[in-house]
Amino acid sequence: MTYIRKFARLPWLALLIPLAACKAEVLAPAGDVAARQRDLLVISTLLMLLIIVPVMVLTVVFARRYRERNKDADYRPDWDHSTKLEFVIWGAPLLIIITLGALTWVGTHLLDPYRPLDRISADRPLTEEHRPLPVQVVAMDWKWLFIYPEQGIASVNEMAVPVDRPVEFTLTSTSVMNAFYIPAMAGMIYAMPGMETKLNGVFNHPGEYKGIASHYSGHGFSGMHFKAHATDEAGFDAWIEKARASGGTLDRPRYLELEAPSENVPPMSFAEVDPHLFQRIVNMCVEPGKICMAEMMALDAQGGTGLAGTMNMTRLTYDKDQRRGTRAPVLGWEPFQVASFCTPEDSALMFGKSPELARAPVDMTPMRGHALTPPKGPFTPSQDNAVTLLDPAADRARNF
Numbered sequence: 073m074t075y076i077r078k079f080a081r082l083p084w085l086a087l088l089i090p091l092a093a094c095k096a097e098v099l100a101p102a103g104d105v106a107a108r109q110r111d112l113l114v115i116s117t118l119l120m121l122l123i124i125v126p127v128m129v130l131t132v133v134f135a136r137r138y139r140e141r142n143k144d145a146d147y148r149p150d151w152d153h154s155t156k157l158e159f160v161i162w163g164a165p166l167l168i169i170i171t172l173g174a175l176t177w178v179g180t181h182l183l184d185p186y187r188p189l190d191r192i193s194a195d196r197p198l199t200e201e202h203r204p205l206p207v208q209v210v211a212m213d214w215k216w217l218f219i220y221p222e223q224g225i226a227s228v229n230e231m232a233v234p235v236d237r238p239v240e241f242t243l244t245s246t247s248v249m250n251a252f253y254i255p256a257m258a259g260m261i262y263a264m265p266g267m268e269t270k271l272n273g274v275f276n277h278p279g280e281y282k283g284i285a286s287h288y289s290g291h292g293f294s295g296m297h298f299k300a301h302a303t304d305e306a307g308f309d310a311w312i313e314k315a316r317a318s319g320g321t322l323d324r325p326r327y328l329e330l331e332a333p334s335e336n337v338p339p340m341s342f343a344e345v346d347p348h349l350f351q352r353i354v355n356m357c358v359e360p361g362k363i364c365m366a367e368m369m370a371l372d373a374q375g376g377t378g379l380a381g382t383m384n385m386t387r388l389t390y391d392k393d394q395r396r397g398t399r400a401p402v403l404g405w406e407p408f409q410v411a412s413f414c415t416p417e418d419s420a421l422m423f424g425k426s427p428e429l430a431r432a433p434v435d436m437t438p439m440r441g442h443a444l445t446p447p448k449g450p451f452t453p454s455q456d457n458a459v460t461l462l463d464p465a466a467d468r469a470r471n472f
Contacts, residue, residue, distance in 0.1 A: 097255040102277040102302065104193045105183060105258040112179040119168055119175075185261045185271040189238045193276050196236070204238040204272075207231065208350040211243070211250035211263040211285065213333040214292030219322075219350055225315040226322045228330070230339035232301040232311040235278050241271040244354045246331055251287035254300050260286050266365060268354055275302035292335035299339065315341035322346065324358050331358075 099114075101107045138145050181187075188204070191197050208219040218231045233239050243252055243263040253260040258273030275281075285296040301311065322330075322342040327349060349358070357364035 097281065100256075102256040102279060102281060103258060103273055103275045104191065105189070105273050106256055107194075107276075108179070108183060109259055112175065112183070115175060116172060119172055123165055123168055183259065185259055185269075187272065188240075189272050189274060192236050192238070192274060198238070202236075202238055204240040205233060206240050206242065207233070209241050209243040209252060209263065210350070210353055211245040211252065211289075212331055213247055213290060214285075214296040214335055215330075215337040216252075216283070216285075216296070216298045217330070218298075219345055220312070221345075221347070221350070223312050223315075224345055224347075225312060225341060225343060226345045227315060227341040228339060229298040229337055230301070230341070231283070231298065232303060232308055233275060234305050234308040235275050235302050238272060238274050241273070242350075243269045243271065244350070246353065248289050249287065250285050250289045250296075252283070253286040254281060254283045256281040257300065257302075262287070266354065266356055275300075278302050278304065278307075290333075292333065295336040316343045319343050322349065324349065324352070324360070327353075327358055 098106075099110055101110050136142075189198055192202060206221055208221060210217040210219070215229055216231075217226060217228055219226045239257075241252070241261070243261060244267060245263040245265045247265060249262055249264045251260050251262050252271065254273070256279075257275055258271055261269050261271040263269060279302055281300045281302065283298045283300045285293060289296065301307075303311065318341045320326075320340075320342045321344040323346045326342075327346075346352075352358045352364065355364035355366050356362075357367075
């Protein structure tokens, strides 16, 4: 009967079979940055186990030693303090916390994704010969776009880099925030619309590795992964030539087609790329006639664009109801944007010289109160509350 009970428990082992397909890339990295991150993870875990393991062992020992049936246990109801025991209980965890804090501080700064690499591997320092390879990455719905500005090609859901060459990723997103992650190469970094983030990494071992989107981004998130090929220089050059031979141009109209949501997109490549495409993606002005975000910020720095600036918005054509919760614009829900700004004469003709709109230029000097009751609090002196109000007389101010 004993053997039968043992064999009856074996089917539960079938639950462990799916784990056989797991690949521990985090603990088996192929790049120096990922290896240093693995070391930080392992060392931190071992330091915490110095406290966790003794506590677990002593819990079992105490429960067994002071069980009710053990009549030989030393019973001391009046015991309440031990200096040596208190020193161990508080001293050991304190040392662990200090060590973990120092380790985390150093590791966080050395492994900053924006920090350029200082070495190729543990035994190979970075030299002038190791010129970084720039790669521009765009997180889309639901696929990854890789642009190689030096080579003039682009690929979707597939990338290749040479072994032992630093790679400088510049990332952005088209719609929602996402996260770029190649576990075997480097850490995770966010990709956000209208912004640029950077990640530096390197592969030290050739192979094919998996890249994923580690941040949930919608319906097609589960299929948003890509292949990362680490090859020698000859293999990388062959991959570039293969992309060039595939034909196709990734210009602004083609990008707008590619930007539309799609799932489980097979790898593809483009032989030519608009050299200004990535910057237009970051500035949200790929659509023809739409003003770029950098231009709008420059206009805002000069005092703004008034009513024309409020109309410089275009919703994604594939967005649900083309609304995103905003109020209906005056000109309706049809997509529109400002291609140029009107002159004062054009604005007067458009709005019929309305006196409400024909106002004097706004004074951009810091705002000050005028004829306002100074705020007073329970700890504020009645005669000195640091509030400046304009006096009725011009160009004079007084403190109350």
